Amino acid sequence: MCGIFGYCGQRRAAPIIIEGLKRLEYRGYDSFGIAVMDQGITVRKKQGKISLGASDLSRVKGKMGIGHTRWATHGEPNNQNAHPHLDCHDSIAVVHNGIIENYAGLKRELQARGHGFRSETDTEVIPHLIEEEFKGDLAAAVSAVLPRLEGSYALLVIATGCGEMVAARKRSPLVIGIGDRACLAASDVTPLLEHTERVIYLEDGDIASLSTGGIEIRHQGTRVKRPVQKIDWSLAEVKKGGFAHYMLKEIYEQPEVFSSTMRALKEEEIPDILQDTGGVTLVACGTSYHAALLCRYLIEEHCGIPARVELASEFKYFTSPGGDLVVGVSQSGETADTLAAMQKARMFSHPTLAVTNVLGSTITRLADHTLFMRAGPEISVAATKSFIAELAVFFHLVDRLAGGALEHSLGRGHLAIGEALLQDLSQAVDLCRNAQSMFFVGRGPFYPLALEGALKMKEITYIHAEGYAAGEIKHGPFALLSPETPVVALCPPGHAFPVMFSNIKEMKARGTPMIVLGVQGTQDLEEISDVFIPLPDGGIISHILASAALVQLLAYHTAVALGRDVDQPRNLAKSVTVE
Numbered sequence: 382m383c384g385i386f387g388y389c390g391q392r393r394a395a396p397i398i399i400e401g402l403k404r405l406e407y408r409g410y411d412s413f414g415i416a417v418m419d420q421g422i423t424v425r426k427k428q429g430k431i432s433l434g435a436s437d438l439s440r441v442k443g444k445m446g447i448g449h450t451r452w453a454t455h456g457e458p459n460n461q462n463a464h465p466h467l468d469c470h471d472s473i474a475v476v477h478n479g480i481i482e483n484y485a486g487l488k489r490e491l492q493a494r495g496h497g498f499r500s501e502t503d504t505e506v507i508p509h510l511i512e513e514e515f516k517g518d519l520a521a522a523v524s525a526v527l528p529r530l531e532g533s534y535a536l537l538v539i540a541t542g543c544g545e546m547v548a549a550r551k552r553s554p555l556v557i558g559i560g561d562r563a564c565l566a567a568s569d570v571t572p573l574l575e576h577t578e579r580v581i582y583l584e585d586g587d588i589a590s591l592s593t594g595g596i597e598i599r600h601q602g603t604r605v606k607r608p609v610q611k612i613d614w615s616l617a618e619v620k621k622g623g624f625a626h627y628m629l630k631e632i633y634e635q636p637e638v639f640s641s642t643m644r645a646l647k648e649e650e651i652p653d654i655l656q657d658t659g660g661v662t663l664v665a666c667g668t669s670y671h672a673a674l675l676c677r678y679l680i681e682e683h684c685g686i687p688a689r690v691e692l693a694s695e696f697k698y699f700t701s702p703g704g705d706l707v708v709g710v711s712q713s714g715e716t717a718d719t720l721a722a723m724q725k726a727r728m729f730s731h732p733t734l735a736v737t738n739v740l741g742s743t744i745t746r747l748a749d750h751t752l753f754m755r756a757g758p759e760i761s762v763a764a765t766k767s768f769i770a771e772l773a774v775f776f777h778l779v780d781r782l783a784g785g786a787l788e789h790s791l792g793r794g795h796l797a798i799g800e801a802l803l804q805d806l807s808q809a810v811d812l813c814r815n816a817q818s819m820f821f822v823g824r825g826p827f828y829p830l831a832l833e834g835a836l837k838m839k840e841i842t843y844i845h846a847e848g849y850a851a852g853e854i855k856h857g858p859f860a861l862l863s864p865e866t867p868v869v870a871l872c873p874p875g876h877a878f879p880v881m882f883s884n885i886k887e888m889k890a891r892g893t894p895m896i897v898l899g900v901q902g903t904q905d906l907e908e909i910s911d912v913f914i915p916l917p918d919g920g921i922i923s924h925i926l927a928s929a930a931l932v933q934l935l936a937y938h939t940a941v942a943l944g945r946d947v948d949q950p951r952n953l954a955k956s957v958t959v960e
């Protein structure tokens with residue numbers, strides 16, 4: 382949830398750390414801080430966003446340091462609770478992403494032994510524990526402390542008088558960058574791209590010492606070598622490139638993302654576990670869950686395989702993991718609940734497949750097989766192009782397993798998204814921007830799209846929005862319909878059309894403003910709509926892709942009209958690495 386960044390090299394560390402944290406800010410943005418080593422450790426912390434308040438921090442001297450941008454879990458976002466945290470003598474500094482579950486007991490013990498605490502965070506126990514173990518070898522002290530920590534962590538530690546920065550991870554991501562006479566460490570690869578394309582993904586349990594002399598990694602006391610990987614994302618991809626927001630840039634990248642994911646997958650073999658399976662269970666969270674839910678309809682229709690879709694956060698409460706094959710879907714590959722669901726599947730000896738966007742992410746190490754989407758780095762908190770890329774992966778799999786049943790439509794997918802991007806949504810935005818509450822409805826594969834439309838709307842505009850299966854609306858939510866409650870209805874042609882058409886008329890009869898997505902000339906759909914948004918001609922795949930882009934754009938333009946912080950909505954973070 383938080384972003385951590387460390388630098389050790391020949392240049393002034395503070396400005397490099399600050400730039401690194403800016404690239405990680407999408408992971409958490411309520412407060413930030415740096416600790417830089419010169420004669421001693423200088424710490425600077427601030428409440429708020431790093432992009433708005435870090436200019437004076439760049440002057441701090443020193444060539445090695447660590448930084449943190451926070452998404453608060455323990456203690457409110459303020460200067461005291463911001464990282465880095467220090468020991469009693471201000472000579473050991475720690476930044477941490479994750480949660481120390483047993484911190485309360487450790488804190489009591491440390492207090493009883495005379496340690497003074499300055500924050501309400503779980504993290505602060507770590508520098509105090511290291512203080513008790515530190516006798517000049519920082520890596521040894523960290524290694525002695527880690528077995529006492531329950532929970533998850535990616536840690537960076539520096540100590541006065543030590544020429545090394547120590548990195549450690551357990552169930553939270555941490556990547557090492559190999560620079561030119563410099564070592565870097567970060568929560569993900571995006572801030573490393575400016576410095577290097579060579580990275581090492583640490584494994585759970587690894588402890589790395591980083592210094593200008595190089596990198597040494599130990600695992601359970603033994604020195605180990607981890608592969609150096611080349612990142613194929615470019616620096617341009619992590620910049621806004623003239624767009625007002627990352628979200629808009631990422632929405633406009635979707636035609637290319639869809640095509641490139643398709644192209645890349647054509648070159649890959651379908652894993653045997655997929656060809657031979659008698660059933661699949663898909664597990665995911667948020668937008669990735671909606672992608673999985675949508676694909677269930679296609680898997681069952683075209684492949685004749687039973688498919689079950691579960692929220693990863695609920696999966697642990699089921700006694701049986703369901704179908705033969707468990708598929709974890711996660712853009713980041715680091716979502717804690719999805720990882721836990723994959724672990725549970727492994728415990729039951731089920732074969733596992735990961736669908737992810739991030740090479741080297743934790744999910745790739747948990748799964749038997751991985752299929753990569755080619756969305757490129759997604760910076761905006763709202764997932765857009767990764768949703769399209771997830772659909773691309775599933776559409777491709779369904780097509781291959783069903784002997785090319787979707788091939789023709791898939792070749793036109795990028796055109797459908799491109800057409801959707803040309804639509805003028807201003808009338809629909811005018812209806813939405815004044816709403817307190819709204820609904821998105823659909824049937825079949827358009828029901829998960831309704832869920833996704835509502836999720837996008839609520840997360841970036843803060844308008845209360847509910848996604849509903851259109852058939853469920855009469856079972857309760859109808860009571861909420863009024864002229865102040867717009868409804869977005871996804872109503873493409875197909876076998877659900879007649880009943881959707883009736884549902885729209887029923888809602889309209891309650892005075893509800895209806896924003897309808899459909900194909901022009903289908904019955905008198907346009908006449909019964911308050912705002913009609915045309916979908917391109919074509920089959921169901923085109924309608925799905927165009928509808929996805931349109932609900933994203935509707936949320937985006939409504940958020941802009943309301944003056945919201947589109948890329949970093951309140952209370953959220955891109956990567957949810959705690960359960």
Ligand code: AGP
Pocket residue numbers: 666667668669710711712713714715716719762763764765836840955956957
């Ligand atoms: C949606 O816009 C969110 N970013 C969120 O729902 C996200 O899809 C969810 O947290 C899952 O993330 P993942 O795909 O990285 O696992």
